Amino acid sequence: MLSVHDLSVTLSRRPLLRGLTFSAHPGQITAIIGPNGSGKTTLLRALTGELPATGRLALNGHDIPRTAPRILARFRAVLAQSTSVAFPFTAGEIVRFGLDAGSGPADPGLPARLLAEVDLAGAMDRPYHQLSGGEQSRVQLARTLAQARQPVTPDGPGWLFLDEPVAALDIAHQLMVMRLARSFADAGGGVVMVLHDLNLTAMAADKVLLLKSGALLAKGSAEEVLTDGLLSQAYGCRIRIATPPQTGPWLLPQSAA
Template identity: 35%
Template sequence: MSARHIAMPEATPLGSVVCGAEAVTLRRGGRTLLDRVSLELRAGEVLALLGPNGAGKSTLLSLLSGDVAPDGGVVKFAGKPIAEWSLVDLSRRRSVLLQDNQLLFPFTVHQVVEMGRAPWRRTEREDEDNEAIAEAIHASDIGHLGNRRVPSLSGGERARTAFARVMAGRTGILMLDEPTAALDLGHQEAVLGLARDRARAGDAVLVVLHDLNLASAYADRIALLRDGAIFACDTPERVLTAETVSEVYRTPVEVIPHPVTGQGIVMPRRG
């Protein structure tokens, strides 16, 4: 069989578990970063990881993506331990945008987005390259950047270029670590709107966020972490209560309903 006829991943039924952690523990420098955490990511959902600084959000994403191996427990991907997957096979099934994604080399915007198609070289899906790249550039609103080189971009433009690279992979699983951190209000909404669209199309989306109200608006489920453990995991309405958020973040908040949507808005209690 030629390399161009490699078996492609099949579409995953909505609601099916695509990856998960089972009682995973991670220690570094004598400190426990994650303590027996279990979590599942399902096709067709946006699952947001929330929590204070140092709670273990990015660490958990790194474990689920296979970038870091746990000291205890197991991470499973498509039903089998992630350690049994090759890096090439993983790269065709999940796309990862890391928090410290640094695009410092003088690549052009187009070249960076094109990197998202690298896993599909010499496969049947290589024929999708041009379409996937063009679609990702348009969706991320970076078409006007033309052949600008990455070092000349603003922080927000770099973030959107990195997001377009992930979108171009068309892997079916998106793992995004703080994708809105460097973006203005409009582009925050646009990026999470795209993530929401991908979930509606059947993709599984795991996203680390700091903004509780963005998570409330776009996530199907929220896993709220504190001190390396999951404090709560459920729908935004059940997780983002004044009592729970105040306890986890150790600061008093109130949750008021949005005047149009009725979704809860988390606000610090002042005065």
């Protein structure tokens, strides 16, 4: 389990997160949502030990700030919002970095299979810098999946921490990412992801954390958090929730603030 109690982050004397308390569980997708500047990426970076934070943060019983990254890497993988690659690697070499970082038996054929899963079959030898932005994002996702290749590890459930994994993708590939996340959770792993698309959140998230100005405005199921009042308060514009027959809720902005 991911357990967070009274989490705060301050950088250059500026408070970015204040007193967040929540948990995330294996077998579930936990979505972090909120307007620009609300602290979503800051929260994810604190949860992965990239930013200093106060409070208690534990993952699978490990105190995150006091646990060596190589230990955490055995059961959690992180997809950053953007990744710079300075050298002329191929797509396959990028994915192998995840294979080297994770735990479990070596599987030389896994990178090619994961590239196929993210709709990049045959891209093993393609230069990374010659790929489109969306293709690069999918290569990085394959790298992350290579590291977290075991939804259940000897150290407990595996975890994916994904920062805006669908931001550069078309609709079909956005749905592909959500299917992969759901498959990982259904196999016993935990997924924590930052999302901007509220309709994808409504469709896929088991639990939603709604941030505003560095504070946790609401937490709970999609039905509990994705309401007219809470979303309008968070985003500063009128938002209406509607539920078409035989589907989940969907969201339509009504007007600018």
